[in-house]
Amino acid sequence: MSDSHVLGHQPGHSPQLVGTAETDAASNPSIFRLAASDVNFVVGTVLILVFVVFAIFAPLLAPYDPLEVNAIAALQSPSAAHWLGTDEYGRDLLSRVIWGSRASLAVAIGAAVLSALVGVPLGLAAGYFGGGLDVVIMRVLDAVLAFPLLLLAIMIMASLGTSTLTLMCTIGFLYVPYFGRLVRGSVLGVKNEVFVQASIASGTPTRRLLSHVFLPNVAAPILVQLTLAMGISLLIEAGLSYLGLGLQPPTPAWGSMLRASQGYLYVAPWYVLAPGACIFLAVLGFNLLSDGLRDVLDPHMRQ
Amino acid sequence: MTSGTAALLSVKEIEVTISSQKRLMTVVSGVSFDVRHAETVGIVGESGCGKSMTALSIMGLLPKRVSRLTAGSILLNDQDLTAMSKRQLRRIRGNEIAMIFQDPLTSLNPTMKISTQIIEALKLHQGLTGEAARREAVSWLERVGVPSAGRRADEYPHQFSGGMRQRVMIAMALCCRPKLLLADEPTTALDVSVQDQILRLLKGLQTDLGMAMVLITHDLGVVAGTTDRVLVMYAGQVVESASTEDIFYQPGHPYTRALLAAIPRLDDQREWLYSIEGRPPEFHAVPAGCRFAPRCQYVIDDCRQAPPLEPLADGHQVACWRASELLESWGSSNAA
């Protein structure tokens, strides 16, 4: 949905212009120029980059130690010393929020990637081999989809414990069906194309077929879905942390910070804003990036 | 053009511009023609030559925001349609001018009964409701040749065959007795056997209702038995305008001639079908001068200047510098 062009009558536009190199370049810009001119892509990337920088350079950027307790300075409103105020233990909120990027982004990205690593091969297999394998895989994926995401997540976390790895795996597991379906759909769509039939007919080994013929055609939607998955994973992780089932204190995490802030809503209303805003902006960033990738990759691929 | 009788529809120098992918393109330029009462005018040309856009602009149905009528006027009984308010236009649509489209399947609402769709028009323009409206709708369905009309009126579009659907479209368009019908490729999406039936149906109804009709098609064969006059369009312009007979027997423009030559004939001895070399110009890169020049076998230097539409004979206009000259040689070698 790139609304970046303006419709208007250009005075002096001469319809007598014969096709030139200028018009050719206009219809086939490089993918980078396309990306740079797409609002979604740019804003999304900027947002994510901010948080990535936070995550990587947390030790350098955070003014205070996020774990440092200072009971006297508890629940202070934003001030010059503490830009976002302090939490109930006197810890600097800004620092905790910056450090929070680390854990949250790590889980979000990790979960999304794990999800893709499992979901994509499943989808490829289901789509390519079809038949019984397809039915079985699809039913299993449907079974996972039959659960409200969060409920399944909390059930798993409650049973298996709340290590970061479990968290990543759980969220990743939840999202596998989305990748599976997506890839399967793409494969089915491409399977009947002539050039694919030709490859199959010429005896290309299956593995090569999958990696060189199907995968490239499916790569674009996967990439789009991957960024989307990161956003949703972040949201789920925040939700789980909010419920006490995600990243555990004292690890600074936006979700658990929100949980803590709830108790002090009446006393320290500013506490709620920062961690929630971070989750919101990060998810927004991933969503925009995903939209941007879709804008850039899809129409371009059609050419 | 006209011989004393006032025209029902008078299109004057219209220009339609569309914007696509950041480019502005003029897809119809300087098109003028008249349609008299009860007359049948055919507009012939390749896909993309602007004939559909011309029809849509008459109805005021150009796709909003991507296309506009940028010049010219359209007069219906001396009232300028281009200067009318939306409300005034709506009273004319379906009521005085009606339009039928190429694909009857996609042109009918799939989730609405046929009777409802026809009654909609009757209610709007004639104020009919309830039983009276339904009876009128059913009688129109009978009139266009839908069997068991009473029962079938309550069915949905997907339950009809292609030809039947087109009949339904015609019933829907004519039920308010418009004075002018614009038919945009009404038979193109149909089987050949059905095409003939539909055309005869249209002609019959036209006579009954004393209605004028503009028949748009890319197929000269469709035009042959149906129209009084023909306009030939190319690349957004009218290149020839004449009576149907003249178009077939005395074509003035090289493009018209090429179209005629492309019609396969049973007594043709050639092994290869004739086709015109080249393609129409893209609208964003239209050549200066005669637009057909790049593909024309009669091209001369003068063709770098766009030839205007000039009378060749009575009621016959051609946009070609060499029209009269070529007509003589054509006449001698193509006695039909």
Place this chain on the structure above:
Amino acid sequence: MLRLLLPRLAQTAAVLLLSSMIVFVVIRLAPGDPAVVELGPQAEDPRYKAMIEAKHKELGLDKPIPVQYLIWLRRVLTGDFGVSARNKEPVLDLILEKLPATLQLVAGGMIFALFVAFILGVLAALYHRTIVDGLVRVVTLVGVAIPPFWLGLILLLVFAVSLKWLPASGYVPFWEDPREALRHLILPAISLGAYMMASFTRFLRAQMLEVNSQDYIRTAEAKGLSTISVVRRHALRNAVLPLVTVVGLEVGLQLGGTVIIEQIYGWPGIGWLALQAINNRDYPLIQGIVLMAAVFVALSTLTVDILYGFLDPRIRLAGEQQ
């Protein structure tokens, strides 16, 4: 119609079966002895070893896992969801007791979402590529990205804490006092419905845009109908149809969201119950809730598919004729 229905029912049953397996497996992975859960922590005392063993036998814990699953499944199918580890009440009863509150919340959220989505979606499509469309896009972007729990807290902060216009918590059944019920329902419903609203708006907008480019819209305009008539009688009818499917999907999934929303607003529903269960490590209860949720989702998707088949004359008549 039945011919189309049977395979769909079979599919639903198969999926539910697989879902139950997932629930069973995950719960079994939880630490702790189910026998102890049922009998109480005192049972861990070595004096009661015989009792434990007897319980193990009863629960079939001495048998191989697949058999255990079947025993469990049979209990579930007869409505025996086990008893809560905490207060020994039947899980099913606990769930049914809290269900109305959650249904009220979900209904509220759904109504809010649909109402707003209709307005925004149609407007955005009609005013495509104008400021209106842009504004709606911003709203949807925020709606899908904003964490529901944050939204809930902010709404609480603004409307309940600062402005004090609405109550901060509590649930009033609709049939007891509609007005009070509504006052308590507004904030949680909006918090829950925001994501759905954004999602539906996007969908409806896309549908309307697609429908608007259809030929039959042009035909309707050619008949001389006003824009409102065209939208109302032709565009909406066709655009809304697929929305039914989407709504059905979302309804089921919103149950997850209720866990958090109910917590924020002190709403005593299933979500709140689930959270209690989590905190108490009350596995039978967790199991029961998740299972019920899966059934609910499956049923709502099935219902919606049937409804869609009914509403779309192309499908409905195909089923009847054959």
